[in-house]
Amino acid sequence: MARHKRGRGGATKKDTRDSNKGGWYVNSPADKNNSAFDEYYQNQGMVPEDEWEAFKACLQSDLPTTFRVTGSRAHAEAINDLIKSTHVPSTSNVELDGVKYPPPMQIPWYPGHLAWQISAPKRVIRKSEPFKKFQRFLVGETEVGNLSRQEAVSMIPPLLLDVESHHICLDMCAAPGSKTAQIIEALNPHHTFSTGMLIANDSDYKRTHMLVHQTGRLPSKGLIVTNLDAAQFPTIKLSNGQPLLFDRILADVPCSGDGTLRKNLEIWSKWGAADANSLHSLQLRILLRAMNLLRPGGRLVYSTCSFNPVEDEAVVAAALNSKPGFSLLDVSTHLPGLRRRAGVSSWKVATQPESGGRKMVWYDNYDSYREAVEAGKERDKDVKKGLPRSVWPPNNVKDLNLERCLRLLPHDQDTGGFFVCVLQKADKPQASTLENEDSVLPDVLPIEANVADGSGSTSLKRARSPVVEEPEAKRGKADPLSAESTVPAVTTGVVMSSEGHDPRKGKKEKRDLGFREDPYSYVKADHEEIGTLIDWFKLKETFSRGNLMVRNEYGDPLRTLYLTNDIVKEVLENNDYTRLRIVSAGVKAFVRQDSQTRPEVVCKWRVPSEGIGEVVPHMNEEEVRDMGLEDLKVLLEEQYPPVERFSPITQTLVNDLPLGNIIVRFKSGSLPDGAHLPMDLISPMWRAKTSLSLLIDKREKSTLSLRTWGEDICKPGPPLKNGAPREEEVAVEVDKTRSAEVDDVRGVVDVKPTLADEGS
């Protein structure tokens, strides 16, 4: 693959000049320049000539920080109001070295004005006290899931997906999960019980744990995280034997990422035409698989953070031509206030062959490219494998309504660059739907003849042998383009024997023995432990006691009980979890409090803070105990305050309570010391023999304190004695449970998003 030489830690000017034989200077990231990039996009014409300077200048400038107030929380509005009433005024008159900087501004096109942009540069944020305070607020609220740092343009695809609470959704390339979070929010709007599901998938195992981490801030009983190649996403079976089809699919595919040049500076030096060319096939295979998995009438959003038509319109055009019954949806009236450019219907294709000194070579069409390949002007391996015909505009390109695609150019609204479009599947099932899809050739064999024959026909033949360049780095072990790589149906389930023997079929199904996650099984609804916690928390009939799941083969409630909804249960019970490569499912609803071995503790389970939203709505109202803001102060100031430290009302209340986990509500209000709790707060608390403690971790406590008192009033807890927690040290147990989550993920502890991922 023709590429610019890449320095290990970022190429220096000298390095790159030395490596440059044909006059293609690759600059250091600091230069924010790449002449190949300029030539390529100036030739594409999608940035009008008279806007080139503005486009380029914007790309070379720093990207503003943007974030969203998460929408599924009842208190999203309260948090938004807090920003408006406290932080906007406090940052309104910031001046540094004679320059005035604006306060955070609401992004005009984001629904409910729940998204914000900070234009002040990082240097100013670091130096100015009001911005520093705002930054601390942002970090804390992001940790607890009230805010999500995300690039503005990256917020668009989930908004166009139009998710409702009953939808069955698939996020095919989901990590690190900023769009996944938006889909979860849309599935769980304020105060409604969602019956929908989201499968968030990524082919990179480590990155699926970023997803688990990210979605842990927005717990949902309708969530499954999987680790599969999206282009071969398996057919999921339902209990009636039918395949599961999705109402909504997001294909936010891997891409060359030149739309992120403002924050991923290393792309300046690495950029080359070959990257987009090599990604085209994978992107197309992912999109085609998504189309097969969509239900008739369903909606599919395809997006990239690349400007390149080869990764954008070319993929969409080839997909539309290959699958009848799909059309591009006109979303021009959606998201008013968002400045967007129409998708293009003509584009050019270039390569940068090494033999030509990496000079850009333009090909008008597939045939001229093949001639060059045969004449030895391109790479030797291109004789067998090279660019597919689908990277060029098809002859019927004008019939495809590609202008309905959206391209976001940075200088329009001071954002990153992005491409997005919405595909709608016709209501009536078409010939190539899921039922027969598994038996046909893999989706992206290069597409022959008809597209380029001028007929304008949407029917396509498959070529006999693949002529598709596949990015080596992205390719899995099995070549997905080979005829053997049909998409496997997942038919064995957790109900079957561990050997994967399917009694219905009388044949053995292969399991993925290399997949090292623990199994999933449901605890019997009449299990004694379930009965104990139903009695203890006074859970009503509305609580689905049959939907508590554990991570062991036998359904034993040993350490953690996860709650799922019915559709997730159906998927888990009818499909082999190793074939689906399920990394996590549901929400952590109950955790065993093992240090509490006293006989007086009737129920040894507690609700972790992530389970509160799913458990509390099913409790009898009187089981949620009210406490005052002054009690909250005591609980934050001390880790295990003795009962005598609390208000007389609270002392009377707890004296009547047995030992164990109780759920408390602190009413919104104010204190004479200036504290203000803007919304009711429901939290798990442990009633020990002589003390009380909040069952939330230190970071959550600090954030709560910052929000309510404007400062961190939490004091550090006492050190452990020989590692053994005392009865009062329950809060330490809370943190230990978090490390147990790391055990669950089997050694994958590197879950921090990289710079490139942030807000992608």
Ligand SMILES: C[S@@+](CC[C@H](N)C(=O)[O-])C[C@H]1O[C@@H](n2cnc3c(N)ncnc32)[C@H](O)[C@@H]1O
């Ligand atoms: C652009 S990022 C997705 C960003 C994500 N949607 C978000 O909003 O946070 C592309 C992701 O695709 C994943 N990926 C690459 N090849 C894939 C494949 N064949 N199947 C599924 N995921 C893939 C990468 O690991 C990467 O996490």
